[in-house]
Amino acid sequence: MQLRKIDYLEAIRMEKHSPNCAACVDCKSSNDQIELSKLGEKGCKGLIGASDCLTVQPGQYVHKECRRQYCHPSNDRTPQNTEDNFHRLQRRCRTEENKFDFIENCFFCGTVAKIASNKRGNDVFPVRTLEFQNNVRDFCKRRTDEWSENVIGRLEYAQDLPAVEARYHQKCSINFRTGRSLPIQYRSIQTQTYKKGRPSSRNADTAFQHIMEYLEERVNDQVTISDLVHQMQELCGEEAYSTVYMKKEIIDFFGCEIINSELDGKPNVIPFKGTADSILHSFHRSSSKANTESEKNAVIKTAAKLIIKDIKDMQFSKEIYPSVDEMITIETNKKYVPSSLMLFLEHLVTSKNADTKTIAIGQSIVQSAIPRGAILPLQLGFGVQIHHHFGSKFVVDTLNSLGFSSSYTEVQKYEAAAATNWSIGIEKEQTDKAFQCVADDVDHNLATVDGHNTFHGMGIIATILPGVKSSRVIPRLSSTTEDLLSVGKINVTLYSPLINNFSTLTFQSLNEVNDVIDQTQNLEQLVDISRPLKTQCPSWSGFMQTTQTGRHPGKSTVLFLPMIDLNSSDLSCIYSSLDFVATQAKTLSVSPIVTFDQPLYWKSVQMVMNEPENSTIKAMVIRLCGFHTQMSFLGCIGHLMQNSGLQELIDTVYATNTVTHMLSGKEVSRAVRGHILVDSALKSLLVERVFSTGLSE
Incomplete structure (x- = not known):
């Protein structure tokens, strides 16, 4: 006999009943008002014949109407979603x-x-x-x-x-x-029906209309096709359009008003053209039958549309950050504000420094109009400066929410990109200048509660005179911690002295200079005479300006070199600093010159003297810094002038304990002032004796 499939959920219900059950095996209803029929052997064969996996026994009861519908050939048996039905599904026909x-x-x-x-x-x-x-x-x-x-x-x-x-x-x-x-x-080939083109759906069409209304309401925003597809999926589920089909439908819907572009790394951005002609025509159509207040509002809205149009027509690059010159120069900052917006703001801002305020407000408006479309120099520079001075995320994000600076994330990204793009080497065009390095200890408190675990290291800078201007292009790339660690690194070398030649340390004598005319030979004597006489004469800086000719070379350029995360008094740290400076000088073909303070100077001189002749640091020129040189000079004066009455003389002006430090070279500023007073007093007595001027009176 040919068997046909039945509803397995209903089969579960029939099989769950034991024989002689008063309930119906089909619908499980026990209502006495429904007519039941007791199954015999022939009735069981009829039910079994309508199925290929149903088991019934004589003596069970079934509703007559249920059995008639169950055994009908055209009956559509839809499964019911119940917990018990699932277990019966596992016994389906195989x-x-x-x-x-x-x-x-x-x-x-x-x-x-x-x-x-x-x-x-x-x-x-x-x-x-x-x-x-x-x-x-x-x-x-x-x-x-x-x-x-x-x-x-x-x-x-x-x-x-x-x-x-x-x-x-x-x-x-x-x-x-x-x-x-x-x-x-x-899907099975027999069940697939292919039609040319995309199948139409009422839900998809309705959802697409909602998406177009959403897009028209956000003309000034930058929306991607992917965002629209995602929103359509929330409305109609699987019937949503794909990205390619959505792009085609949007172009067909809006026509030439849409520009397809890519911005900020996001493809398929949908901006509107909004040409000036269409905006002005729209203004005239709307204001033809309007009153004065409505016409004023229409003029303001039209002006805003024209400015937005000019802002979107500007070309901004987000692959590189603005340079430092663009951040501090007014002329370069004007390029980031459209002329229509500048004209509008010039009629609003009429106070002092109008140009600076106009550009600042204009860039804030541009950044707010296209928040993800441009990186403006004033916004970025102000955010970096605030972060440098305060280090507060709250302050930077608050200023960003007000439209005055870039976001905290963008500031951090810029700082990381600048550090990654930074080079520890000196540029070649700077080698014809006076070049020397300065190294000293760096102490930084890492905001610890107890004051422990602070940073102590060796910091190095390079000074170049006259100063040079260099501009670097900083690409807008995401930098990781590994990228930052790979740059700005000085290899630390373990120092182990091989020989000890410090006992034979001698300083070379300086050659006398005889072919140079000293123009200030009689200047000191002139000052010594004119100052006690209270004549009208310039100060020390005035005398220097009268004797010097030509232009001053200008201020020096200071380049920050990497730090060494070791105690600055450690011998390996000092040796690594000397080796780094010597390597840089050899690359640039200049003399290696480094300046230390007094403790580091003493240790570095010992290292240079103990190095073999083929060492890289043997040719190092070690200089004592100017401040410590002055301290040493003042200390020498105090040592040589002991018991000469100098201390008692200065004691008439300064306190006794202060005079002790002044003569030892510690109180530099007071010592210089005290020696000048002593010198002026002695010179006044000499002038009085020579010229009989009566200065003492």
């Missing part, structure tokens, strides 16, 4: 599954999986664990639809998917677990 090949076909969709040279395709994965099989069984329990019936039937037939080497398509697995329908490309 007539069709006996022909299923788990090795060749996907157990989700039943189509052939791609196999080439005994290797699975890119979208085909084998089942390796029973945990995956149990998860699929749980998803079948949740779905309870036709697709889940087929999958649970295959699971019950195989029992162990890894053992039968079952495989599946990744796309099928995702759709099944996320509640979606069977992928189109894996």
Whole structure:
């Protein structure tokens, strides 16, 4: 006898009843008013004949109407979503599954999986664990639809998917677990109906209209096609358009008013053209029958549209950051504000420094109009300066929310990019200048509560006279911690002295200069005479200006070199600093000159003297810094003039304890002032004796 499939959920209900049960095996209703019929042997054969897996026994009861509908050939038995029904689904008929090949076909969709040279395709994965099989069984329990019936039937037939080497398509697995329908490309060929073009859907058309209204309301915003597709998916689900089809429909809907562009690394940005002609025509149409107040509002709105149009027409580069010159120069900052906006603000701002205020307000408006479309120099420079002085994320983000600076994230990104793009070497065009390095200890408190674990290291700078201007292009790239650690690094070398030649330290005598005319030979004597006489004469700086000719070379350029994370008094730290400076000087073909304070100077001189002749630091010129040189000079005067009455003389002006420090070279400023007073007093007495001027009176 030819068997046909039945509703397995209803079969569960019939099979759950034991024999002689008063309830109906079909609908499980126990209402006495419904006419029941007791099944005999012939009735059982009729029910079994209508199914291929139903088991009934004589003596059970069934409603007559239920049995008639159940055995009707055209009856549509829709499964009911109940917990008990699922367990009965596992016992479905396996007539069709006996022909299923788990090795060749996907157990989700039943189509052939791609196999080439005994290797699975890119979208085909084998089942390796029973945990995956149990998860699929749980998803079948949740779905309870036709697709889940087929999958649970295959699971019950195989029992162990890894053992039968079952495989599946990744796309099928995702759709099944996320509640979606069977992928189109894996549906049976007999069930697919192909039509030319995209199938129309009422929900999709309605959702598209909502998306277009949303886009028209945000003409001044920068919206990507991906954002629109995502919003459409929230409205109509799987019927949403793809990115390519959405782009085509938007162009067809708006026509020539849309510009397709890419901005800030986001493709397919949808900006509107909004030409000046169309804006003005729209203004005239709207103001033809308007009153005075409405016309005023229309003029303001039209002016705003024209300014927005000019802002969007400007070309901004977000691949590189603005240079320092663009941040501090007014003329370069004007390039970031359209002429129409400048004209508008010039009629509003009429106070002092109008140009600076106009440019600042204009760049704030431009940044607010296209927040992700440009990086403006004043916004970025102000944010970096605030972060440098205060280091507060709250302050920077607050100013950014008010439209006055870049965001805290952008400031950090700029600082990291500038540090990564920075080079520790000296540029070649700077080698014809006077060049020397200065090294000293660096102490930095890392905001610790107890004051411990502070940073102590060696800092190095390079000074160049006359100063040079250099401008670097900083690309706008994301920098990681590894990138920052790879630049600005000085290799630390362990110092181990080989010999000790410091006992033979001698200073070379300086050659006398006889062929140079000293123009200030009699200047000191002139000052010594004119100052006590209280004549009208210039000060020390005035005397220097009268004796010097030519232009001053200007201020020096200071370049910050890397720091060494070691104690500055450590011998290895000092040796690494000397080796770094010597290597840089050798690369630039200049003399290696480095300046230290007194303790570091003493240790570095010992190192240079103990190095062999072929050492890289043997040719180093070690200089004592000017401040410590002055301290040493003042200390020498105090040492030589002991018991000469100098201390008692200065004691008449300064306190006794202060005089002790002045003569030892510690109180530099007071010592210089005290010696000048003593010198002036002695010179006044000499002038009085020579010229009999009576200065003492």
